[in-house]
Amino acid sequence: MSAAEKMSRRDEMETLLPFYLNGSLEGAELEAVEEWLASDPAAMAALGEAEAEFSGTAAANEAIRPPADALSRFAKALDAEAGPVRASAGQSWLAKVFGRVTAMPAGVAWAAAAALLALVVVQSFEQLGGKGNDFEIAGAEDDLAKLPFALVKFKPDAKMSDIAAFLGQNGLKIAGGPTADGVFHLTIPASTAADYDKLVGLIAAQPFAEAVVQGRKPVDGG
Amino acid sequence: MNAATETDRALVDRVAKGDRAAVRLLFMRHHARIYRFVARQTGSEMMADDIANEVFLELWRQAPGFEGRSEVSTWLLGIARFKALSLLRKKKEDWIDDNDAAQVPDAADTPEVVTMKEDKAAALRRFVNALPEEHRTVIDLAYYHGQSVTEIGEVLNIPVATVKTRMFYARKKLGEALKAAGYDRGWP
Numbered sequence: 001m002s003a004a005e006k007m008s009r010r011d012e013m014e015t016l017l018p019f020y021l022n023g024s025l026e027g028a029e030l031e032a033v034e035e036w037l038a039s040d041p042a043a044m045a046a047l048g049e050a051e052a053e054f055s056g057t058a059a060a061n062e063a064i065r066p067p068a069d070a071l072s073r074f075a076k077a078l079d080a081e082a083g084p085v086r087a088s089a090g091q092s093w094l095a096k097v098f099g100r101v102t103a104m105p106a107g108v109a110w111a112a113a114a115a116l117l118a119l120v121v122v123q124s125f126e127q128l129g130g131k132g133n134d135f136e137i138a139g140a141e142d143d144l145a146k147l148p149f150a151l152v153k154f155k156p157d158a159k160m161s162d163i164a165a166f167l168g169q170n171g172l173k174i175a176g177g178p179t180a181d182g183v184f185h186l187t188i189p190a191s192t193a194a195d196y197d198k199l200v201g202l203i204a205a206q207p208f209a210e211a212v213v214q215g216r217k218p219v220d221g222g
Numbered sequence: 223m224n225a226a227t228e229t230d231r232a233l234v235d236r237v238a239k240g241d242r243a244a245v246r247l248l249f250m251r252h253h254a255r256i257y258r259f260v261a262r263q264t265g266s267e268m269m270a271d272d273i274a275n276e277v278f279l280e281l282w283r284q285a286p287g288f289e290g291r292s293e294v295s296t297w298l299l300g301i302a303r304f305k306a307l308s309l310l311r312k313k314k315e316d317w318i319d320d321n322d323a324a325q326v327p328d329a330a331d332t333p334e335v336v337t338m339k340e341d342k343a344a345a346l347r348r349f350v351n352a353l354p355e356e357h358r359t360v361i362d363l364a365y366y367h368g369q370s371v372t373e374i375g376e377v378l379n380i381p382v383a384t385v386k387t388r389m390f391y392a393r394k395k396l397g398e399a400l401k402a403a404g405y406d407r408g409w410p
Contacts, residue, residue, distance in 0.1 A: 014409055015390040018361070024370030042408060049407045053396060056346035057365035066257040067271060074249055074275050078242060081279055157254030
């Protein structure tokens with residue numbers, strides 16, 4: 001008889017609780033844990049303890065912060081491994097422009113980013129798809145050339161779910177990207193310069209935003 | 223389907239066809255967790271940086287052969303585990319022992335003194351970090367990486383019964399450490 005088979009019922013349930021919490025338990029084991037939770041007064045306290053372990057383990061892991069430039073270094077390593085990007089991919093130019101724009105003084109950067117818009121709308125970006133659950137991909141009906149926009153680079157460890165939720169909550173849409181260096185083109189649903197500044201400031205304040213460059217901005221009264 | 227909802231497997235299919243944007247999206251989704259997994263395996267963020275990059279290059283190389291028998295996250299963790307162990311075997315440097323020693327609770331402090339300095343949550347984080355590597359890894363994989371018993375067995379290349387045994391002893395040790403620190407949770 002193995003050590004696992006020698007476990008008491010309580011031991012067995014305590015062993016399965018982490019898997020009950022992470023949602024991976026199924027079948028007879030799931031039923032056994034649910035029955036235990038419903039019938040044993042000590043079980044709910046045990047579940048609370050396991051939840052505390054869950055939180056503690058997450059905190060211990062998330063205290064480790066991956067380097068911010070991991071994605072760009074990986075992209076270079078990938079290019080070295082895979083060879084030059086095929087012409088059809090054709091996305092890295094925007095990353096290069098983004099890099100130059102972020103190095104410019106703010107006023108110049110704004111003008112440069114606005115000028116970039118005309119190129120952005122005709123560039124063949126990676127197609128990210130149609131309408132999603134949390135946010136939308138801007139389509140032709142949005143008349144991209146007229147919409148306010150910003151160029152955004154997300155941190156390498158950003159969670160897609162966090163970004164999607166944020167975009168959805170604020171009516172932001174992805175019009176293009178990511179480029180080789182992870183630059184996205186976001187349309188900004190603002191009708192005034194103040195609204196635009198507020199939304200772009202909100203994006204920049206998000207923990208997952210690495211860099212934001214202003215693009216076309218609404219002209220008040222215009 | 224958009225970038226947020228496209229499944230990992232669909233992205234791996236795209237990678238298999240040479241789509242670099244797809245591998246970058248997978249990198250964005252999984253890199254932080256792989257990095258943390260390796261950092262906790264090796265105790266070295268420098269090694270974690272190198273290995274995590276290697277894992278995604280391996281994804282690029284092996285995508286055409288991925289049969290989808292496991293989740294992509296499990297597959298990547300398995301690659302990371304293999305690479306970490308290989309590198310550790312090669313290096314066998316003193317820093318590993320030094321790092322392990324650094325994770326052991328300070329012998330100068332009694333449990334009572336330590337408890338005064340921190341709340342239960344902080345104590346728990348410290349005890350998780352101080353678990354032996356084979357136990358901490360199972361805890362990490364279940365609680366942080368959301369892996370099932372079977373998936374942990376695949377990542378670590380051990381039988382399901384061994385996964386359960388390690389989980390049992392890991393949680394038992396956490397319970398005992400908490401009890402010694404004044405937090406009796408009634409088990410073990």
